[in-house]
Amino acid sequence: MAHVKVFDTTLRDGEQSAGVNLNRLEKIEIAKQLERLGVDIMEAGFPASSQGDFEAVKEIADTVRGCSVTGLARANKKDIDMAWEALKGGAEPRLHIFLATSPVHMTHKLKKTPEEVVETAVEAVSYAKEKFPYVQWSAEDACRTDLDFLVHIVEKVIDAGATVINLPDTVGYTTPDEYGKLFDYVKNNVPNIHKAALSAHCHDDLGMAVSNSLAAIEHGATQIEGTINGIGERAGNAALEEIAVALQIRQDRFDFQTNLVLKEIKRTSDLVSKLTGMMVPGNKAVVGRNAFAHESGIHQDGVLKESTTYEIITPAMVGIDSNRMVLGKHSGRHAFKQKAESFGFELTEEKLKEAFTSFKNLTGKKKEVTDDDVFAILTDTQTAYEDQPKYELKAFQVQYGSINKPTATILLTRPDGEEVERANTGEGSVEAIYNTLDDLIDEDVHLQDYQLNSIGRGRDALAEVHVQLTVNGRKTAGRGSAQDVLEASAQAFLNAVNRTLINYQTSAVQQA
Numbered sequence: 001m002a003h004v005k006v007f008d009t010t011l012r013d014g015e016q017s018a019g020v021n022l023n024r025l026e027k028i029e030i031a032k033q034l035e036r037l038g039v040d041i042m043e044a045g046f047p048a049s050s051q052g053d054f055e056a057v058k059e060i061a062d063t064v065r066g067c068s069v070t071g072l073a074r075a076n077k078k079d080i081d082m083a084w085e086a087l088k089g090g091a092e093p094r095l096h097i098f099l100a101t102s103p104v105h106m107t108h109k110l111k112k113t114p115e116e117v118v119e120t121a122v123e124a125v126s127y128a129k130e131k132f133p134y135v136q137w138s139a140e141d142a143c144r145t146d147l148d149f150l151v152h153i154v155e156k157v158i159d160a161g162a163t164v165i166n167l168p169d170t171v172g173y174t175t176p177d178e179y180g181k182l183f184d185y186v187k188n189n190v191p192n193i194h195k196a197a198l199s200a201h202c203h204d205d206l207g208m209a210v211s212n213s214l215a216a217i218e219h220g221a222t223q224i225e226g227t228i229n230g231i232g233e234r235a236g237n238a239a240l241e242e243i244a245v246a247l248q249i250r251q252d253r254f255d256f257q258t259n260l261v262l263k264e265i266k267r268t269s270d271l272v273s274k275l276t277g278m279m280v281p282g283n284k285a286v287v288g289r290n291a292f293a294h295e296s297g298i299h300q301d302g303v304l305k306e307s308t309t310y311e312i313i314t315p316a317m318v319g320i321d322s323n324r325m326v327l328g329k330h331s332g333r334h335a336f337k338q339k340a341e342s343f344g345f346e347l348t349e350e351k352l353k354e355a356f357t358s359f360k361n362l363t364g365k366k367k368e369v370t371d372d373d374v375f376a377i378l379t380d381t382q383t384a385y386e387d388q389p390k391y392e393l394k395a396f397q398v399q400y401g402s403i404n405k406p407t408a409t410i411l412l413t414r415p416d417g418e419e420v421e422r423a424n425t426g427e428g429s430v431e432a433i434y435n436t437l438d439d440l441i442d443e444d445v446h447l448q449d450y451q452l453n454s455i456g457r458g459r460d461a462l463a464e465v466h467v468q469l470t471v472n473g474r475k476t477a478g479r480g481s482a483q484d485v486l487e488a489s490a491q492a493f494l495n496a497v498n499r500t501l502i503n504y505q506t507s508a509v510q511q512a
């Protein structure tokens, strides 16, 4: 059985999802999990796009040893130089250069003639090859590119030293049949194609990203690109977990396998969902909450008699284990630590202590503390910056009634340690809290989006709030979880403000 390489771009194309904004610690936590999942190549970011991304890519390249780490660059020397600075410490330094080849992109976006595009691509790949042993080149919008032009430019970049040629369906336009033919055409018409590997990168605008990726594999792609949970630009990328499980379950149809450790899929999906704020729909293939749930009597009857009547994937295959150890108010540190480890968290003693305290506080308020609750506590603790000056919620009270305007009174510690208290009103309780926080903090904050979800079920489920704000003109995201919706709302707001302050302070210190 042939092996297909998995190129994960959750931390680059996945992070391009509207509203997603991962900080360094969050990226590192996902990177560690992707390594555990067994991806072959991890695209950690786009180093030239921001100081924060540069630092995250560098740290990931310097630490991850179980797979190759790559970063994206435009076809220019500045992007390539920055990518080299970020990636040179990696186990297998690898660069991903892209340049659009379709008429609409060349004419309107790049404002270049096809000849200039060939020249720019060749120059960039040759320059990158002076530094990187592996250079991947992507023909952005390949599926809307003139075939003869595509064949011509691919031949030239291979001559310039490209070791992987990616043919992305950038706008999710193609169909499985057409995408397979594109790979055949390139294989049959590029004379030096044997010197490079072929890669597929699909977007889901028409809902065909996974099918298109599978078609590419059958027509010569030896590398597939995608993201966990299919997150990404617009409608997202091909969901890697779906491709890997399809290849496993339909071995009779596909003679290809990935190196993914399938039982790590669920944890990876949970972590990505939690840290990005991109919720996984209940009916999502492979990882959705309902993917292994049977509701109707005839199905239940069938599954009870023989699970394969209605279940083609076993939950255990993707890491969903029905045997679970229940943690509650009588549990101690050892059981908690063991649970954290079973979820794949490597916490310092300090962070473990902090998470355990949050867990114990929760057991005092909630009848049953579920695995989802524990996972939320551990994720929040693991990705919280320590010892950084920040705004902290000390206490708050909200008065709500159907006659008077809701009023929030909040006691806050400011980054300089001063305690301040203020009250303000709003049309609703959350608005009253946000108006009061606005009065208490120095930053110029505007709320762009607010999402509320429950972690688990039941009346006493934890509330999780994701917000998007602009803080001093910078777009940022924040999340907060608490048993009370209003507290989670306040925490999410402050989390976003603190993230901006900490990122800004970190960069300022590094630039100084």
Ligand SMILES: CC(=O)SCCNC(=O)CCNC(=O)[C@H](O)C(C)(C)COP(=O)(O)OP(=O)(O)OC[C@H]1O[C@@H](n2cnc3c(N)ncnc32)[C@H](O)[C@@H]1OP(=O)(O)O
Binding pocket: 013, 016, 046, 048, 049, 050, 073, 074, 075, 076, 098, 099, 100, 109, 110, 111, 140, 170, 233
């Ligand atoms: C299909 C994809 O997923 S492509 C990857 C998309 N990812 C991102 O854009 C990451 C986030 N981006 C950013 O932070 C910013 O866009 C930056 C830092 C990369 C660039 O910012 P700016 O310099 O302000 O440029 P801006 O984004 O407005 O425009 C892009 C420029 O890059 C050019 N460009 C686009 N693709 C390429 C390429 N592959 N190679 C060289 N130049 C390119 C555009 O033509 C435009 O150039 P122009 O300024 O001469 O018109």
Ligand SMILES: CC(C)C(=O)C(=O)O
Binding pocket: 013, 072, 098, 138, 139, 140, 141, 166, 168, 169, 170, 171, 201, 203
């Ligand atoms: C950068 C390229 C490969 C990309 O993400 C796309 O074309 O979708």
Ligand SMILES: [Mg+2]
Binding pocket: 013, 168, 170, 201, 203, 233
């Ligand atoms: Mg893409």
